[in-house]
Amino acid sequence: MPKLSNYGDYLSKSPLLVFLISVFGVFTFELLIMLMIDDWNLSVFQIAALDSTLLSLVTVALFWFVIFSPMKASLVRRLDAEKQKETLQSQLFHSAKLATIGTMAAGIAHEINNPLAIMLGNEELLRERIRKLEHLDPQLLRHLDRQKEAGERIARIVKGLRAAARAETDSSESVDLRELWPKLTEIAEVLLSSTPIQLVLEEWEGERFVQANQDELMQVIANLLSNAKDALKEQTSGSIRVSARELDDKIDILVSDTGSGISKENLARIFDPFYTTKAPGEGTGLGLSISHRIVTNFGGTITVESTQGVGTTFLIRLPRAADRPKPKLPPEQLPQGQFLKKSRVLVADDEPAVREILSKWLSNSGYIVELASDGHDALRKLQSQSCDILITDLCMPGMSGEKLIQTIRNSSLYPEMKIAVITGGIFPDSSNSEGTSQPPLADGYLEKPFTRDALSKLLLSLQAPV
Incomplete structure (x- = not known):
């Protein structure tokens, strides 16, 4: 075979x-x-x-x-398809979280801005009293300056939180990065004062202008500095470096630290709302999410690179501004007693301290002032004595400011009376063309905290001077 x-x-x-x-x-x-x-x-x-x-x-x-x-x-x-479904569910979940932030931000704004208005208002009154002293200690005014700066920073943070939750930002403008560096030094003095961490701010020659909002950009960088500080808290030494570099039509801001670094798992979720690796009570998980949204609203990007045991670098890339920043005008000095001497103003606010501050401001400007604790009290005061201007808070127990305004406008008894609204940040659903909610039927509004000059300018716009 x-x-x-x-x-x-x-x-x-x-x-x-x-x-x-x-x-x-x-x-x-x-x-x-x-x-x-x-x-x-x-x-x-x-x-x-x-x-x-x-x-x-x-x-x-x-x-x-x-x-x-x-x-x-x-x-x-x-x-x-399952992966796409999970991605969509994750996006919807994050959207729901951001909607929660929006609701929470409105409440936070109201609860924080009211006591903040009291703090800053008393700071102004105290400053006026101190300046009248025969033997003025300059150190007292410096302490007041620090208090005012801290209060204004809190106000900006709350405002930034509300803006981020609305998926909007304040109007952007040309920002000179050189103006930010000294302010970062001031923040670092407070933030890093009790640590061995060294802050290095790299200087440069020439001008670098970005399209952004200065207050909100400062909020983003301050948040990155705070995160870098936390990354270095277990070390006996370390440094945080802030630098800027130019590209063709972009400018980069880099915030680097020599901390412990971030794992790949945490890096993938670092900009997610409410995501935090910090211990309970040490972080909300909102800082980087809000920072991401603010930078995105500027038309920029924020990214992060990290190596465990080496450190982390956040890169903010912003569009270069086409024009130079507009020169800042000095604050307008409003002469005392500029207004009609016999003008009567009714102030309706449920916070006794707010009523007291406004009463002193207005009395010193030559107004006759009446005070009311809510809408019902304001109507009783109006029935006994009419007024030229009503200044009312919106959120008050009993009768709200909005209901008070509607009642007055529906009546023919006060056709000439001007109405100004002061609020801690909660408005009705209506919005004006600038995206800022404003109650209907009001002639003007101020958002707490505000200064005496801001109030004077508002009243000046409502009433002709002598």
Whole structure:
């Protein structure tokens, strides 16, 4: 019985193998045969058995290709659909979180801005009293300056939180980065005063203007400085470096630290709302999310690179401003007693301290002042004595400021009376063209905290001076 001596003999004796090679290629079946055959001394029957084995393998392969390949494609499509569904659910979840931030921000604004208005208002009154002292200690005014700066910073943070929750930002303008560096030094003095951390601010030659909002950009950088401080808290030494570099039509701001770094798992979620790796009570998980939204609203981007054990770098990339910043005008000095001496102003606010501050401000400006604790009290005062201007808070127990305004406007008893609204940040749903909510039927409004000059300017716009 003839035997095979090598692969070539088998090829000449097996039409099936010749067909398979012509269809699928030489290498595939040559390798397969080599694996199947240890001894080439095969009989004709063994050749037939080998052909049968090859045929079975090909049949299984074709069956897999015809039956299971479409199933595999269907499975891949299903997995892709599941992944897209998870991504969409995650986006919806984050949107719901941001909606929660919006609701929370309105409440925070009201609860913080009211006591903040009291603090800053008393600071102004105290400053006026101190300046009248015969022997003025300059250190007292410096302490008041620090208090005022801290209060104004709190106000900006609350305002930034509300702006971020609205997915909006205040109007952007050309910002000179050189003006930010001294302010960063002041922030670092407070933030890093009790630590061994060194802040390095890289200087540069020339001008660098970005399209942004200065207060909100400061909020973003201050938040990054705070995070860098936390990353270095376990170390006995370390540094934070802030620098800027120019691209063609962009300018980068880099905040780097030599801290512990961030893991890849945490890095992927670092800008997610409410995501934090800090211990309970040490972080809200909102800082970087709000910073991301603020920078995005500027038309920029914020990214992060980190190596564990080496440090972290945040990169803020902002569009270059087309024009130079507009020169800042000195505050307008409003002469005392500029207004109509016998003008009567009714102030309605449920905070006794706010009423007291406004009463002193207005009395010193020559107004006759009446005070009311809510809407019902204000209406009773108006029934006994009309007034020229009503200044009312919106959120008051009993009758709200909005209801008070509607009641007055629906009445024909006070056609000439001007109405100004002061609020801690909660408005009705209506919005003006600038995106700032303002109650209807009011002639003007101020958002707490505000200064005496801001109030004077508002009243000046409502009433002609003598």
